Amino acid sequence: MTDMALPSRDRARLRRMAASNAGLLVVLSLLVLMLLIGAVVSDRFRTFGNVANVFEQSTGLALVSLGQTLAVLTGGIDLAVGSLISLIICLTAGLLDGDGTYMIPVLAGMLALGAAIGLVNGLGVVYLRIHPLIVTLGMGAVLQGVTLLYALGPVGSVPDGFDALAYGTFGPLPAAAVVTVLLYVATALLLRSSRFGRYIYAVGDDGNAAKLIGLPRTQVILFVYAFSGFFAAVTAIYLVARFGSGQPYAGANYTLASITPVVVGGTMLSGGRGGVMGTLFGAYLVSLLNNLLNFLDVSTYVQLMFQGLIIILAVSLYVEKRKSIA
Amino acid sequence: MKRLVGALIGATILSGLCTPSRADEYKGAPRTFLFNPSPDVCFKDAAKYKKAGPYTIGFANAGLGDSWRVVALDSMKKAAGDHKDQIKHLLITDAGHDDAKQIADIQDLVSRGVDLLIVSANTEKALDPAVSRVMKQGIPVIMVDRRTSSDNFVTFVTASDQLEGRLWAQWLVEKLNGKGNVIILGGQAGSSPNEARVRAAMQVFDQYPDIKILDTVYSDWSPVKGKQVMQAVIAKYGKKIDAVLSTHGLQTPGSIEAFVEAGYKDGEIPPHTSADVNGALQMALKHKVADLEVGYPPAMYGLAIETALKVLSGAKVACTTQINAQIGLTHGDETASVPHPDLYIDQMVSMDGPPDMLVTGGMGPGYDPKSYKADYNQ
Numbered sequence: 001m002t003d004m005a006l007p008s009r010d011r012a013r014l015r016r017m018a019a020s021n022a023g024l025l026v027v028l029s030l031l032v033l034m035l036l037i038g039a040v041v042s043d044r045f046r047t048f049g050n051v052a053n054v055f056e057q058s059t060g061l062a063l064v065s066l067g068q069t070l071a072v073l074t075g076g077i078d079l080a081v082g083s084l085i086s087l088i089i090c091l092t093a094g095l096l097d098g099d100g101t102y103m104i105p106v107l108a109g110m111l112a113l114g115a116a117i118g119l120v121n122g123l124g125v126v127y128l129r130i131h132p133l134i135v136t137l138g139m140g141a142v143l144q145g146v147t148l149l150y151a152l153g154p155v156g157s158v159p160d161g162f163d164a165l166a167y168g169t170f171g172p173l174p175a176a177a178v179v180t181v182l183l184y185v186a187t188a189l190l191l192r193s194s195r196f197g198r199y200i201y202a203v204g205d206d207g208n209a210a211k212l213i214g215l216p217r218t219q220v221i222l223f224v225y226a227f228s229g230f231f232a233a234v235t236a237i238y239l240v241a242r243f244g245s246g247q248p249y250a251g252a253n254y255t256l257a258s259i260t261p262v263v264v265g266g267t268m269l270s271g272g273r274g275g276v277m278g279t280l281f282g283a284y285l286v287s288l289l290n291n292l293l294n295f296l297d298v299s300t301y302v303q304l305m306f307q308g309l310i311i312i313l314a315v316s317l318y319v320e321k322r323k324s325i326a
Numbered sequence: 327m328k329r330l331v332g333a334l335i336g337a338t339i340l341s342g343l344c345t346p347s348r349a350d351e352y353k354g355a356p357r358t359f360l361f362n363p364s365p366d367v368c369f370k371d372a373a374k375y376k377k378a379g380p381y382t383i384g385f386a387n388a389g390l391g392d393s394w395r396v397v398a399l400d401s402m403k404k405a406a407g408d409h410k411d412q413i414k415h416l417l418i419t420d421a422g423h424d425d426a427k428q429i430a431d432i433q434d435l436v437s438r439g440v441d442l443l444i445v446s447a448n449t450e451k452a453l454d455p456a457v458s459r460v461m462k463q464g465i466p467v468i469m470v471d472r473r474t475s476s477d478n479f480v481t482f483v484t485a486s487d488q489l490e491g492r493l494w495a496q497w498l499v500e501k502l503n504g505k506g507n508v509i510i511l512g513g514q515a516g517s518s519p520n521e522a523r524v525r526a527a528m529q530v531f532d533q534y535p536d537i538k539i540l541d542t543v544y545s546d547w548s549p550v551k552g553k554q555v556m557q558a559v560i561a562k563y564g565k566k567i568d569a570v571l572s573t574h575g576l577q578t579p580g581s582i583e584a585f586v587e588a589g590y591k592d593g594e595i596p597p598h599t600s601a602d603v604n605g606a607l608q609m610a611l612k613h614k615v616a617d618l619e620v621g622y623p624p625a626m627y628g629l630a631i632e633t634a635l636k637v638l639s640g641a642k643v644a645c646t647t648q649i650n651a652q653i654g655l656t657h658g659d660e661t662a663s664v665p666h667p668d669l670y671i672d673q674m675v676s677m678d679g680p681p682d683m684l685v686t687g688g689m690g691p692g693y694d695p696k697s698y699k700a701d702y703n704q
Binding site for chain 1: 424426437
């Protein structure tokens, strides 16, 4: 690394931290605002049971968005996650088919399959030099087709007790949601404290410059898509525990939904800025918003509008912030 | 048109029967229960759910999306409005046909402290664990129109797909004197009401070796797609088609239109079947098509509210609560198995009403889904 690179690296780090903290600040303020509104309108909203309920409901979205955040940090995007989730939900339920004998190998195989499909996406981005949006969109269509060849309707079932993966508790807290927080903290530590984590930001900041100064751009890209595929598989296993069976379109809504917490949490779609903790709070924000709007008896269609408006509002705040830093 | 309306009014007065709203007003017990030959009918004792009112009832809807489901929801709101003294809140969520959202909606409704939950499940299996968990918490659940795969609920409020399928098929067999070619015009491939109706119809057709199923096509419950697929079928088989078994009234008008556009004159179009939808009845009368109407009434959503109150009063309820289906027929098309319908189709139809109106919604005369505002405790 040259002497010239140091000040620019410091500047980049400063920008990154400011953007990341701005994201957290905005998303936390919105969370507090919603909690206050909810507490005023309904005494049942502010019960511990309801807060635990929202915490649990955020799990699926938080898991898939964790992988998506890394893809977006490199300036890419993973639009295959929804179809990958559908495929793995169907395969898991179909292969288990109510029998727990081969549960461990099946689940391990599914996680490996998710990571492998993600890796193929990464290879397409690196070696075919096709934009990640196109590679993953194409892969998504292929995977949805494979899923429908495997199962046109509901398929398979899970063994007794498998639902503990989705509904189990640690004391009064939903276990899956607690594990999700730990996964986020571990990933945040990886991004902040490890050399490889910093490479992910560097590739997103300026991929060509990162390559020129000798950073392993190829490995970074392959890693983030494999990571995203892996977490799509984790999400699928969580969902199959929740549904108890495979549904060929069960993951469809997660493709675009997984991007909402990422951008609301302050990660820039242009890459290089943001972080996973913002995404986690972004996922809480989406779940809390749906819960609050249900408490307020707001129609589903208006709920969709609110989600859209919050994305636009949050992102517009970050754009302002970035301009002022620049 | 004027002459036709005049004739209809005349026929109604002459017959001495009620106005067209009679289709909405039948309060009799369902025939599927009265005629059920089985000595054992499943009942559940709801004594453990007995509670003093007024109640908060939650309804987790799979979603809207077609006129049947819009009328059904209005029918539920109307019933809640009729029992304002007993129902202090009817809380309604809509999952937009998304399993994950419906599970979250169910959890939110429980969080809001409902005394009883009504669910129309988006899919049978995926909602089963969530519904079972609510029952485990001691909150009674009533399924309506779409059930979950296990029996972990108090009762399932529905109409009989089997009555529809068997009666349609038997009537067609008799209209064809036991010999002829039938097209099955389905709704959505793989959807449970469609498959159940076709399976029941086949139990009848299979008993008649000279009845041949020429083709089975799907309309996705849409008159537009129904017309497209029937145009292709008419082009392929032409005059060989002797009858069309349509698994609901939603697609029937499209089929009749396809025959008209293929050059069939009034009175030449093969017999059709239908359910619930005004447009199917209008087209059958306009083009003199023999039509047997067996309803799948959206009024069952109103019945779900009545059933909820029954459960909360601790009364015994049947494991399956069926709403009665009206049987309607075009004049002159009586057969041995359908010697006289509940109503003739000209008594059920609203010739001036919109084609997508449901004649079996239980909403009374003058109901218009576009302008209807229910008065109930939200």
